Structures are given as C-alpha cells and as structure tokens.
Amino acid sequence: MKFASLGSGSEGNALLISSSSSTATLSGTHGTTVMLDCGFGLRETERRLATRGMLPSDISAMIVTHEHQDHVGGVFKFARRHRIPVWLSFGTYQAVRDTCDGVELNFCRDGASFAVNELSLLPYTVPHDAREPIQFVATDGKTRLGVLTDAGQATAHLISALDGCDALMLECNHDRQMLADSSYPASLKRRIGGAYGHLSNQVSGEILALLDKVRLKTVVGAHLSSSNNTPELARSALTAALAGCAAAVMIACQEQGFDWIDL
DSSP, rough: OEEEEOOOSSSOOOEEEEEEOOOOOOOOSSSSSEEEOOOOOOOHHHHHHHHHHOGGGGEEEEEEEOOHHHHHHHHHHHHHHOOOOOOOOOHHHHGGGOOTTTTTTOOOOOOOOEETTTTTEEEEEEEOOSSSEEEEEOOOOEEEEEEEEEEOOOHHHHHHHHHOOOOEEOOOOHHHOHHHHHHSHHHHHHHHHHHTTBBBBBHHOOOOOOOOOOHHHHHHHEEEOOOSSSSSHHHHHHHHHHHOOOOEEEBBBBBTTTEEOOO
8 A cells, every 4th residue: 555645734635545556657557546635626636646647537536534625625626527436424515515516425434434446444533623524544454544634632532543553644733832923813823723623743743652653654744834833843743752663754745745655
C-alpha cells in the first residue's frame, strides 16, 4: 500500500491511498486508488494528480471526511465529471445534498468498515464543528494507514482507531503560542483552539505518544496553518512524541502535499 498528498492545508486537501506498491504511471496504474477529500477545483485537481503520475480514470472512489470546503469543495464536480462513486456519512450528506446530483452516493458510519476493491476503510468519528465528521484507517490487509485531520481534541475513540498503524497522517494545525499571538479575532482563535476545532502541535504529539507504535514507520504532520505554525515546530513536536521509535517524520505542505510513500 502507498499514499500521497495533492495538498494539505486550509486552502485545499486531497489524499491518495493506493493498494499498489509499485510506482504509478499516467497510462497504467495497478491496484485500487481512492481519493480522501478533494478541496481543489477540477483543473487544479487534474493538474495535481498528474504530478503523482495519476489520471482521473485511475481513481476508484472518492471518500469525504466532512463538509468544509477545503475538504469537499471539489468532490462532487470531480466525481460527476469522471463518474466516480463517493462515500460519505449521512450527516455530511445532509450538509451538502444540494451539490450531489448526478453522483453515485454511498453512506458510511463510525465503526462500519467498507471495501473499495482491494482496500478496506474504517471510518471513525472525531470531535469537529461539522455535521457528522469522520476520519479513516485504510488497509490492504497487510499494512494500515491512519488519517487524522480536523479534530479539536484527543479522544479514547480516535486513539483506539489509530493504534498499531504502519503510517500515520496527523493534523498539526497550529502552535498554541503563535495562535494566541496572532491577529485573528478572538472568536476565530476560540474556534480553532477549541474542543471542536483543530489539533495543535502539542495535542498531536500527545496523541502520538499514546499510540501503539510497534509497527510505525512513517508519521506525516498535516493541515498546518500558514499563519500560526511552522514545519519546524510541527516536526519537533512529533519527533519528541516518538520517544525512541525510529519512524520517519515528514511534513505535508499546501502547495505540493507530498509524493508517494510506500508501505
């Protein structure tokens, strides 16, 4: 299994997860590839896919975490254009139902795994200010990738879901002091730093420290704020939380995301 990002941040998110461990090519990928969220326009998504050696026809399914525009803004236009089925929670559907015409929809919910060909995906609920936000653990039966972005706090439920993964993509949205010192309005600071907002570097590190890391090979810090965080601060928090685990630490960026990571 492998995964790659087309971009990660408040201006748009999209993550590719593939059952293939070989290098993808524009004319012939192998295995099954799903796109988790899509916050980019049609042409921009196609352009970013090409940088990962992919065509729209290589995408078997699109999966939605929640209805905020940086995650869902491009999903239904892309799915409609390229005839790709979409999986989402019923709560998310209720929030975006006016944009779903002409798209094959499938509903998923916390704790109920579903398959897209060779890939199995387990949705789990997270605390975020959306209708029914879910995040995912993906597996091909051999390796496990845990994804956690857009959550306001750690919960026993999400820690249980992410235990024992081979790779993790963890939100490191902000540094608490940088957010406190920022020019953001007080209401926005409360929303971002609140229990249903976004994870700080510190909380992401606390989550990582609690997880079973025996199989862990790679940790990616994701969804960094361009104003209230730095890659260095996020990397430092994650590295400290590994406490002797030899996993590699990477940071996703808004412009390029990150290239394929093979598990």
